[in-house]
Amino acid sequence: MAVEAAGLTAGDARIRGARAPGGMGPMIRLVFGLRGPRRPVLGREYAGRVVAVGAGMTQFRVGDAVFGITDGMHMGAHAEFVCVKATGLILPRPETLSVPEAAAFFFGGLTAADFLLDQCALQPGERVLVVGATGAVGSAAVQIAHHHGAHVTALASAENLDLARQLGADVAQDYRTAPPPGPFDVILDVPGVMPDALARLADCGRLGLITADLPSMLGAMLRPGRGEGRRLCANVIKETRQAMARLMALHEAAAYRPLIGSVFPLSEIALAHAQADSGHKRGNLVIEMAPKA
Numbered sequence: 001m002a003v004e005a006a007g008l009t010a011g012d013a014r015i016r017g018a019r020a021p022g023g024m025g026p027m028i029r030l031v032f033g034l035r036g037p038r039r040p041v042l043g044r045e046y047a048g049r050v051v052a053v054g055a056g057m058t059q060f061r062v063g064d065a066v067f068g069i070t071d072g073m074h075m076g077a078h079a080e081f082v083c084v085k086a087t088g089l090i091l092p093r094p095e096t097l098s099v100p101e102a103a104a105f106f107f108g109g110l111t112a113a114d115f116l117l118d119q120c121a122l123q124p125g126e127r128v129l130v131v132g133a134t135g136a137v138g139s140a141a142v143q144i145a146h147h148h149g150a151h152v153t154a155l156a157s158a159e160n161l162d163l164a165r166q167l168g169a170d171v172a173q174d175y176r177t178a179p180p181p182g183p184f185d186v187i188l189d190v191p192g193v194m195p196d197a198l199a200r201l202a203d204c205g206r207l208g209l210i211t212a213d214l215p216s217m218l219g220a221m222l223r224p225g226r227g228e229g230r231r232l233c234a235n236v237i238k239e240t241r242q243a244m245a246r247l248m249a250l251h252e253a254a255a256y257r258p259l260i261g262s263v264f265p266l267s268e269i270a271l272a273h274a275q276a277d278s279g280h281k282r283g284n285l286v287i288e289m290a291p292k293a
């Protein structure tokens with residue numbers, strides 16, 4: 001497949017830098033390479049065009065516009081061409097998405113939908129707090145929670161408060177001021193910066209800890225089950241064709257559109273990594289393989 005554009009995510013930056021929340025750095029090194037990424041070309045989500053198909057593959061034809069996520073730990077989307085399984089996490093690309101939007105469609109959207117709808121089982125009318133509301137995951141979470149009829153409070157930096165409201169937040173508050181006391185039915189802490197979040201939950205509230213360290217992930221397994229008190233949710237999200245189809249359905253219902261922060265040519269990918277490393281990017285970063293002249 002010829003890659004037209006690819007998302008550059010916090011996950012890519014973590015793998016490149018072998019950085020992980022407390023206790024999990026060595027795990028990243030073991031899985032992805034001891035002295036640097038074992039796979040030299042990173043990148044998982046892409047938008048592109050099919051340039052060749054394997055024998056017997058009928059799902060796609062040469063020239064088809066597609067988007068998706070490269071299989072497992074193969075990565076390789078930050079390149080002009082990548083080989084993916086026709087039966088893997090790949091879909092026809094809709095005309096309602098620009099190429100950068102298609103390239104950045106899945107990372108934040110799948111994460112937000114998995115945490116809000118599956119792990120935290122969000123119900124209409126519930127009070128939701130999104131911490132990190134204008135990054136890749138948070139901007140998707142605000143949109144999806146709003147669409148589900150939740151009352152959404154967004155925590156963002158002062159310069160991003162208007163953006164948070166445009167995404168669907170009912171209330172937007174600067175995270176440098178005192179945090180809202182709650183109680184909230186669901187808190188999504190994207191950057192993992194609210195140590196007292198559990199105390200801000202209503203009875204039977206759920207805390208989605210998206211950037212979780214090892215103790216929190218283990219703690220999540222030991223917390224009470226659904227309906228038995230406050231619950232910590234910190235699982236790795238499921239990347240499946242069903243989850244991708246659900247996100248597409250949300251997009252078709254005008255409930256989700258990836259927020260594009262910056263688009264870089266491939267030659268400036270180091271700048272994009274630096275922005276992802278900062279932990280303060282707006283929405284998604286996209287790498288264009290062949291920018292228009």
Ligand SMILES: NC(=O)c1ccc[n+]([C@@H]2O[C@H](COP(=O)([O-])OP(=O)(O)OC[C@H]3O[C@@H](n4cnc5c(N)ncnc54)[C@H](OP(=O)(O)O)[C@@H]3O)[C@@H](O)[C@H]2O)c1
Pocket residue numbers: 009010011014107108111131132133134135136137138155156157158160175190191193209210211212234235236237276278279280281282283
């Ligand atoms: N569990 C899973 O399966 C899973 C899956 C995917 C991703 N993740 C994790 O999700 C994280 C990526 O999130 P992302 O891509 O959305 O990150 P991002 O785009 O870099 O956004 C980070 C957000 O956090 C905000 N922020 C930074 N410092 C803050 C503070 N002190 N208080 C409140 N907000 C603060 C930033 O706001 P400002 O820019 O306004 O400062 C920004 O909106 C990564 O840690 C990744 O490992 C987990």
